[in-house]
Amino acid sequence: MADAKLTGISRKETLQYLGWLGSPIPDELEDEISRCESRILETARPRAVWRLFDLLPDGSLAGTQFRPDGQDVPALLKDCSQVILMAVTLGSETERLLRTAQARSMGEAVILDAAAGAAVENVCDNLCRDLEAQFSPRFLTDRFSPGYGDFPFSQQRAFFDLLDITRRIGVSLTDSGLMLPQKSVTALMGLADTPQEHRHRGCASCRLFETCSFRKEGKHCGAV
């Protein structure tokens, strides 16, 4: 198990998960969002696990039966000789918090859920930063999860087997492909000798987040 760190929650990401399109936010709601973010920061016990694999020319991971399907992953890994598989979770404590909130107040539960989504991204970002430092002077690609692009969701099972996720960080995969606890992420990243392009990671990281005319209509520009 790696050192997993939750260092903060991006308000923009929380708002994005809440479906915010730029309308003014009343003070009481702003306070409630802050309170919910604090609750998540207190409650979450993030855990992470990762492993390094050599990448074979046919796109499969050396020593395994796993070859990511589709075009998007090979494109991401085109300069890479190795790939890192990673899994992150906020833990069952957060899951319980979210469930209890649903019994008390659905409104609060929705905000907590959004904040938790932003939190797990923060844990992933921190892990990626640590790995980048650890493997420096080599370069990491963006992280890419099963279900993104044409990387089949069904290949999530391979992560569970190769990382021994259930035993190492206590996350399970149901038959229908749902991870429990739900605030969990699996992803792969390539290691290359040259700098890698980083794409926008969702609207929250864009500088036009608050003023974007696409967002105001519930759309996006296609750069995400």
Place this chain on the structure above:
Amino acid sequence: MSKPAAASSIELVKAGVRCARAADRGEGILVALDIGPLGQILEPLGTLRFEEAYELFREIVIAGRDAGADLIVIETMSDLYEVKAAVLAAKENSCLPVWTTMTFEASGRSFVGATVSAMGLTLSSLGVDALGFNCSLGPKELLPLVHELRRWTDLPLILKPNAGLPDPATGEYRLTPEDFAEELLPALQEGIAYLGGCCGTTPDFIRVLHERLASPALSGGQAAAGSEKPPRKDGVCSATNTAVFDGVRVIGERINPTGKKRFQQALREQDLDYIVARGLEQQDAGADILDVNVGLPGIDEPAMMARTVKALQAVIDLPLQIDSSNPEAIEAGLRAVNGRAIVNSVSGKAESLETILPLCRKYGAKVVGLCLDENGIPETWQARAAIAARILNAALKIGMPKEDVLIDCLTLTVSVQQNQAAETLKAVRHVRETLGLHTVLGVSNISFGLPARENITVSFLTQALSAGLDLPIVNPNQDAVMDAIASYRVLSGEDRDSEAYIHRFTSREAVPKAVPAAEATSGLSLTDCILRGLRGETARMTEKALDDECRQRRLRRL
């Protein structure tokens, strides 16, 4: 080449036992049926029902029993509920010894949040033969958890750590066989009876460990270990929270249909949300344990009890007290509970002792004994104490430990039988000091029928606490009652430096009186109320709008 068809669990178990036996070169090894997690998550986190998990484990247990396994080992579990299903399956379908080990993190909790104390209390009381830890961590990291577990059970302990922590880049484990054995030796101080190795260990690890243990230098250390056992702690628990019986523990009484029309309606409509809300209220008010009573004529009490227990424990982490006079409902509740419960109640009546005590014994529950019998409630404290002693003896006779018998000396309404208040208090003192048992008492009853009930209730409660009552059954939503308990905890020394008391009363002063809702919301439309998140007002305005709409339609039809 086609893939071979998957073997059934029964075939796999039989083959496994056969292979293990074949490895015996005449040393007389024991072969254990090894049961691990099912791979599906149990309710409430997942969708697999406890009863379904039980059936799956039952299948495996029967296969192992029939294949000739010598014992059953349930291991690498993170979910205490899943362990319980496996333990019940093992004990109800075989006579083999049952060992259980769970997987924990260095924090002292399992991935699903189970605590070491909950594990110790629950599994010991379910009657396993040995328990401990496997996998998760290396020997050094597990030692503190072993030390903690020792405080909660007298049973033999098991320790099967990993060979340290794995290197993420290579996946390899760090400890050598010699390091591993060295790190494990301090565990012997805790009275570990069974040692082994999990991920990353090899036969070499076990061989080296065996040699180190056999060395004469160690036997002196082992003898000393027995005399240093820490005092054992006791209590009841959910999977994630333990109410330790070392002070006043408040039992919340509000989940009970008696005299509550709205609650009775909720039971008939199976409105679990309403019942859970009553539980949450009591938790917020400071209850340590929740009494659960769903007895109402006309409903299926056993089914409702199981459903209610599951609904409560999905959201509230307080231990539960199963309150019923129906043995089937009691059993349904005890089976569904995740953790260790109290049964309320058994009485001095022969039939009650015969039907209810065995259930408590089987499921490891503590039991509340009422000081009444076929002749009703005695009017002297001596006669009540005598019934208490009878209940205790009946419990001891079927193998229940003394500390699992809690006595309720019964509270009678003072306005009807005034001299009985003193008798109850004397009985409490005797039961506590002479019989050495914990006492339970529902105090609200004392003041029934009198004006300003709170004064009488609080005064009686305080006297009872002073006489030795430690498990009061109260309405935690009554500030005066909880204030009295907070005060008592200061005076008894339980609340060190009055910390909780000070926090309770200073935070109460800090909260300003809430603005009455009507003032703040007059003139708002329904849309405004929704956008502002005013739940109560939104509900009221919606109902009014629906009423108005119905009236309009009726008028149009005329």
